[in-house]
Amino acid sequence: MNKRNVIIGGIVASLLGLVLGVNFYFMYYLSAEEGHLASVRALENMIRHKMRHLKPAYLNRNPRFFMFRNKLLKNYKAAPYENASVLWDIANWWPQENEVYPMYDSSMGQLLETLRREPITRVSNLARGTQLKLLVRLSQQQKVIFKPQWYPRDEVIEGVVYSGKDRHTAEVYAFYLGAVLDLRWTPIVVGRVVNLKREIYANGDPELQHTINIETDEDGRERYCLYGKCHYCNEEETVCGDERHNIEGVLIYIVPGTLAKRRSPWQRTYKDDKRAPWEDDMTYCKSLKNKMETIRLLDLIDVAIFDYLIQNGDRHHYETREERVVLIDNGKAFGNPNKDHLDILAPLYQCCLLRKSTWDRLQVFSGGVLTEIVDRLSKQDALYPLITDKHKKGIERRLLVVYAVVEHCMDIEGEKMFKTL
Numbered sequence: 001m002n003k004r005n006v007i008i009g010g011i012v013a014s015l016l017g018l019v020l021g022v023n024f025y026f027m028y029y030l031s032a033e034e035g036h037l038a039s040v041r042a043l044e045n046m047i048r049h050k051m052r053h054l055k056p057a058y059l060n061r062n063p064r065f066f067m068f069r070n071k072l073l074k075n076y077k078a079a080p081y082e083n084a085s086v087l088w089d090i091a092n093w094w095p096q097e098n099e100v101y102p103m104y105d106s107s108m109g110q111l112l113e114t115l116r117r118e119p120i121t122r123v124s125n126l127a128r129g130t131q132l133k134l135l136v137r138l139s140q141q142q143k144v145i146f147k148p149q150w151y152p153r154d155e156v157i158e159g160v161v162y163s164g165k166d167r168h169t170a171e172v173y174a175f176y177l178g179a180v181l182d183l184r185w186t187p188i189v190v191g192r193v194v195n196l197k198r199e200i201y202a203n204g205d206p207e208l209q210h211t212i213n214i215e216t217d218e219d220g221r222e223r224y225c226l227y228g229k230c231h232y233c234n235e236e237e238t239v240c241g242d243e244r245h246n247i248e249g250v251l252i253y254i255v256p257g258t259l260a261k262r263r264s265p266w267q268r269t270y271k272d273d274k275r276a277p278w279e280d281d282m283t284y285c286k287s288l289k290n291k292m293e294t295i296r297l298l299d300l301i302d303v304a305i306f307d308y309l310i311q312n313g314d315r316h317h318y319e320t321r322e323e324r325v326v327l328i329d330n331g332k333a334f335g336n337p338n339k340d341h342l343d344i345l346a347p348l349y350q351c352c353l354l355r356k357s358t359w360d361r362l363q364v365f366s367g368g369v370l371t372e373i374v375d376r377l378s379k380q381d382a383l384y385p386l387i388t389d390k391h392k393k394g395i396e397r398r399l400l401v402v403y404a405v406v407e408h409c410m411d412i413e414g415e416k417m418f419k420t421l
């Protein structure tokens with residue numbers, strides 16, 4: 001079939017579809033093209049069709065939201081604290097399986113303040129992973145991970161989904177989004193402006209100090225620039241302090257316990273010319289369902305929804321704590337607000353399975369309130385606003401896509417797609 005015929009055929013099919021209210025795109029592409037392109041496009045068109053016919057409940061505010069809002073606002077409200085070490089103890093006892101902190105706990109507001117205010121006592125490079133990060137000690141030897149700012153909030157990262165360096169505020173956003181969606185599997189994270197000279201360099205070990213360049217300009221003004229020690233670290237790519245030596249970054253609470261790293265079944269190839277099996281095979285989940293415990297699969301589907309909302313397409317490995325998935329490393333989100341990488345949702349649309357509790361929770365935050373509540377919660381963060389309005393719009397748009405994909409799955413599987421594991 002030549003290209004012109006394909007186009008005419010497509011138009012005819014879609015017009016027929018419009019008249020009859022059936023998705024002819026779907027059937028049309030299946031017959032006109034072969035292989036993966038057909039099924040991927042068919043799916044996209046199916047989702048587009050579903051989006052046009054979303055029930056008002058998905059577009060409007062859910063009255064149940066107000067109850068959740070009040071409880072969340074109360075729980076995460078910054079609160080004064082007296083003894084940091086008591087709070088470290090409390091937080092270090094919180095994790096249970098993959099839940100890093102409890103749903104509601106009066107210590108949360110205090111813990112957040114502790115992370116924001118406790119003095120930095122020692123700093124070293126942390127050469128784990130591939131991106132620049134520091135191991136920071138606060139009072140009482142409490143260790144936290146520091147990731148610095150690389151980009152302004154409005155920088156658009158072009159290219160493939162995993163392009164660029166970490167977006168520091170994505171880690172804070174992920175924490176609040178996890179709290180709202182009751183996927184309390186992320187570390188606890190706060191934004192913090194730190195002084196590269198007085199807090200980092202002055203408390204750094206000699207190795208760290210060697211990875212900070214100090215330049216003096218003609219007027220005798222010093223400039224501190226950190227390049228660190230990591231797989232991708234090099235002297236040409238630095239984080240530099242402003243005129244007062246301040247830099248933005250995030251402090252990530254270290255999840256206590258043992259984490260195990262596992263390859264994601266939906267891992268990308270990270271090569272432009274090579275596709276992963278899951279990218280071309282819409283029945284990919286079938287074999288996984290036999291190989292993997294359902295609870296793990298359900299965890300990974302929750303992760304897919306979470307990652308799709310924030311556009312993190314870099315979860316090549318996932319980590320588990322007591323055999324349940326934790327959401328460690330959310331720095332590669334919010335790259336391009338104008339682009340939605342639907343394939344991050346592959347675990348959901350290929351498996352058509354979803355935890356009932358996740359589905360219920362997602363529906364509480366319909367009608368534009370998801371980004372509204374995360375915004376309200378994060379107002380107390382030093383780095384507020386964490387993301388631009390364009391990114392917020394992106395999240396709301398993608399939430400509708402999630403609703404549409406679930407509707408599509410319900411057409412195929414019915415209520416049995418929802419699991420209570």
Ligand SMILES: Nc1ncnc2c1ncn2[C@@H]1O[C@H](COP(=O)(O)OP(=O)(O)OP(=O)(O)O)[C@@H](O)[C@H]1O
Binds near residue numbers: 129145252253255319
């Ligand atoms: N909050 C945390 N609690 C416990 N361990 C952590 C935490 N953050 C990171 N780690 C550990 O450090 C490792 C590296 O962290 P992270 O994945 O954030 O780095 P990265 O440089 O982005 O890695 P990659 O390049 O693989 O994406 C993680 O795999 C995890 O084992």
Ligand SMILES: [Mn+2]
Binds near residue numbers: 131314329331332
């Ligand atoms: Mn990473």
